[in-house]
Amino acid sequence: MDIPSLAFRTDLSLARLAGSEVEDRGDHVVVRTPDNPDYYWGNYLFLPRPPTPDEVADWEEVFTRTFPRCRHRAYGVAVADGARDDLAAFAAAGLETEAATVMTATAVHEPPRPNHEATYRPLTGDEDWEQQVGLWSAGEDVAATPDFVRAKVAGERRMTESGQGAWWGAFLGDRLLSSMGLVAADPGLARFQQVQTHPDARGRGLAGTLVHRVARYGFEELGARTLVMVADPEYLAIRIYRSVGFEGTETQLQAQRRPS
Missing domain, CATH: 3.40.630.30 (Gcn5-related N-acetyltransferase (GNAT))
Incomplete structure (x- = not known):
């Protein structure tokens, strides 16, 4: 599956390093952490785009089949330039939605008030x-x-x-x-x-x-x-x-x- 999101591309790399299983099923990616089923973002489905209202129930069924031990639901979406409104179908189905800011740096400098005691x-x-x-x-x-x-x-x-x-x-x-x-x-x-x-x-x-x-x-x-x-x-x-x-x-x- 194509992953334009820099955040999720690095997330998947780190999941593998941490011992999670990452399975590309073509139309979605499964991230699974069998020894920690309570870890939402170690057990989630990664989708290529935000779902329509008609698609949410289908993804919920896929999640249940994929993670029978997990009581939560968690979904990531591969786009890199979306907005929270793009997740309206999930919100209407009762899920919490989040549009986090992905920050990058190619150089850094000291903060205005560095702490030199620690x-x-x-x-x-x-x-x-x-x-x-x-x-x-x-x-x-x-x-x-x-x-x-x-x-x-x-x-x-x-x-x-x-x-x-x-x-x-x-x-x-x-x-x-x-x-x-x-x-x-x-x-x-x-x-x-x-x-x-x-x-x-x-x-x-x-x-x-x-x-x-x-x-x-x-x-x-x-x-x-x-x-x-x-x-x-x-x-x-x-x-x-x-x-x-x-x-x-x-x-x-x-x-x-x-x-x-």
């Missing part, structure tokens, strides 16, 4: 990764169960240990307060993953400084020419990414239904 380095060893579990658990995703979090962090660690990238953290003393991954996804491309900052540490310049440090790692050590990240256009973090040189270049369309 230590910025890759996560290494069991203690660091256990703190990553804690950082995930302190986040705002109320649907993130303990089993989901541990499976997700295990996937992050597998990607790091594959040699394709690294998860970095901002540490004050020994405490992990902000983290993010950067992984080589395609030739010349590297994709940011899961930018997180502990609620108690926000507004201190940690995330912006960490994005800048990790971006330099991407250019200098991963050999990337373009860095890619996906951001909620209505969430304040998007200003952090813009402050170090990222610009919005595409839109990523997704629809999901949480378990009732």
